[in-house]
Amino acid sequence: xxxxxxxxxxxxxxxxASPLPRVPGRYRTTKRGEEAARLVATFLxxxxxxxxxAFVGKPFTPEDWQRDHIIRPIFGCVDRYxxxxxxxxxxxxxxxxxxxTLSAALVLALAITEPVIEGEYVIVARNRTQAKIVFNxxxxxxxxxxxxxxxxxxxxxxxxxxxxxxxIYTVAYDAGSAQGIHAQVVIIDEYxxxxxxxxxxxxxxxxxxxxxxxxITISTAGEERRGPLWELLKSARKDPxxxxxxxxxxxxxDGTDPAVWRAANPQSWVSDADxxxxxxxMPFPQFExxxxxxxxSKGTNRAxxxxxxxxxxxxxxxxxxxxxxxxxxxxxxxxxxxxxFDQVGADGVHNWLAWIWRKDEALGYIDHDPIEAKIVExxxxxxxxxxxxxxxxxxRSMLRxxxxxxxxxxxFRQTNVQMSAASMMLLDVLREGRGRHGGDPELTEQVLxxxxxxxxxGWRLTxxxxxxxxxxxxxLAMASYLAExxxxxxxxxxxxTA
Numbered sequence: 500x501x502x503x504x505x506x507x508x509x510x511x512x513x514x515x516a517s518p519l520p521r522v523p524g525r526y527r528t529t530k531r532g533e534e535a536a537r538l539v540a541t542f543l544x545x546x547x548x549x550x551x552x553a554f555v556g557k558p559f560t561p562e563d564w565q566r567d568h569i570i571r572p573i574f575g576c577v578d579r580y581x582x583x584x585x586x587x588x589x590x591x592x593x594x595x596x597x598x599x600t601l602s603a604a605l606v607l608a609l610a611i612t613e614p615v616i617e618g619e620y621v622i623v624a625r626n627r628t629q630a631k632i633v634f635n636x637x638x639x640x641x642x643x644x645x646x647x648x649x650x651x652x653x654x655x656x657x658x659x660x661x662x663x664x665x666x667i668y669t670v671a672y673d674a675g676s677a678q679g680i681h682a683q684v685v686i687i688d689e690y691x692x693x694x695x696x697x698x699x700x701x702x703x704x705x706x707x708x709x710x711x712x713x714x715i716t717i718s719t720a721g722e723e724r725r726g727p728l729w730e731l732l733k734s735a736r737k738d739p740x741x742x743x744x745x746x747x748x749x750x751x752x753d754g755t756d757p758a759v760w761r762a763a764n765p766q767s768w769v770s771d772a773d774x775x776x777x778x779x780x781m782p783f784p785q786f787e788x789x790x791x792x793x794x795x796s797k798g799t800n801r802a803x804x805x806x807x808x809x810x811x812x813x814x815x816x817x818x819x820x821x822x823x824x825x826x827x828x829x830x831x832x833x834x835x836x837x838x839x840f841d842q843v844g845a846d847g848v849h850n851w852l853a854w855i856w857r858k859d860e861a862l863g864y865i866d867h868d869p870i871e872a873k874i875v876e877x878x879x880x881x882x883x884x885x886x887x888x889x890x891x892x893x894x895r896s897m898l899r900x901x902x903x904x905x906x907x908x909x910x911f912r913q914t915n916v917q918m919s920a921a922s923m924m925l926l927d928v929l930r931e932g933r934g935r936h937g938g939d940p941e942l943t944e945q946v947l948x949x950x951x952x953x954x955x956x957g958w959r960l961t962x963x964x965x966x967x968x969x970x971x972x973x974x975l976a977m978a979s980y981l982a983e984x985x986x987x988x989x990x991x992x993x994x995x996t997a
Contacts, residue, residue, distance in 0.1 A: 528575030536575040548643035591745035618683035677701035691721035747792030811934035815850035826978030837971035841978035843986035887911035919957035921980035945971035
């Protein structure tokens with residue numbers, strides 16, 4: 500070879516030898532893998548249209564964090580035969596990061612860019628309702644592009660790729676229903692709701708023998724540092740076929756720092772103002788879990804932080820002729836029964852008094868007669884405007900208080916709607932420092948034993964541990980909810996004119 504020819508070839512060799520940009524995880528991408536990843540990213544941007552209201556009709560162009568931390572590692576790390584080195588991926592993303600939309604887009608991309616004759620492509624949702632929501636996203640994505648509409652047939656519960664007979668569908672979390680699934684690709688959405696790992700293993704069993712099979716688990720952090728998601732994260736770190744991408748705050752990070760919030764939320768569509776609003780309106784354990792994507796550490800999933808509660812430990816100021824309300828949560832044997840008296844002063848501060856009854860060992864149950872007597876006594880001493888009771892376990896007493904004493908007793912059924920509103924309103928009162936409880940030890944014990952349970956209407960109180968009592972906290976939330984409404988009505992009356 501002549502020197503001139505050698506000089507001409509040297510740059511080409513150097514370019515070929517230059518390393519590819521690194522990706523997170525234990526493996527590097529290859530040129531062949533980068534082409535496969537680029538194909539997936541290109542397909543998403545060219546053929547997928549956002550199905551959600553805020554971005555409807557816009558191209559699903561992956562953001563940098565989605566491309567570099569999800570698409571390139573999963574699809575770019577392949578061996579010399581083009582087989583993925585990762586057979587499983589665990590993606591931890593905060594709330595409002597588009598997990599369901601990403602799942603729908605990826606399952607379509609895989610079906611089209613990696614066709615397998617009569618292959619199955621499945622998304623596992625947390626329940627039937629969510630499964631339908633995710634399937635509707637897939638359906639709208641197909642309808643949103645002319646080429647996808649031509650290539651696919653949309654049926655009631657599945658999408659069929661006409662040329663290959665591939666099936667794309669969603670199922671609800673149910674290990675029994677997974678037994679007959681032999682999928683090429685499975686995406687499990689919100690794994691934190693799974694009570695055990697039986698469905699995951701049933702799906703993995705059905706994927707044995709499928710060429711280049713892939714299982715992707717997408718989830719937000721769970722309520723506790725235990726359960727199938729927590730155990731999967733621990734075992735996956737030792738599994739050479741598993742890739743983990745977890746976006747969230749480290750345990751050492753300050754969860755009150757807006758810079759930490761931003762780092763844990765790489766999605767561009769969530770603003771700093773959105774995160775500030777979430778922080779201001781949610782109990783910290785819920786904000787920590789949903790928006791910092793961090794499993795709450797033991798003891799932090801309380802509904803009402805101890806610092807807020809103790810800051811309201813001033814002695815209650817009770818005015819004899821000022822209206823008040825009463826909240827009651829009753830039980831027979833398993834729990835306690837509690838009455839909370841709430842009087843909102845002219846300064847807008849709630850003044851709380853509490854009484855708690857436990858099971859009489861001689862009787863074997865909680866005697867409700869003393870509870871009735873206490874309510875009657877309070878109504879004789881103060882102008883009690885409303886008495887809120889859940890009718891469970893207390894119906895006979897409610898009728899007696901109404902019919903024999905003429906007291907303003909009303910039902911306050913502990914539905915998710917009512918208890919979520921009451922639970923969250925009490926947190927607002929504590930955050931504003933508008934409460935006085937005098938450091939009552941029994942009330943304090945039960946309030947600090949109250950945890951958070953998510954509902955479709957917000958969050959409501961539950962027990963941090965099964966053996967703890969929270970009846971006084973429930974009665975407190977009920978009383979505070981009614982008292983706040985009465986106080987607002989007194990200071991801001993509504994006048995209706997014809």
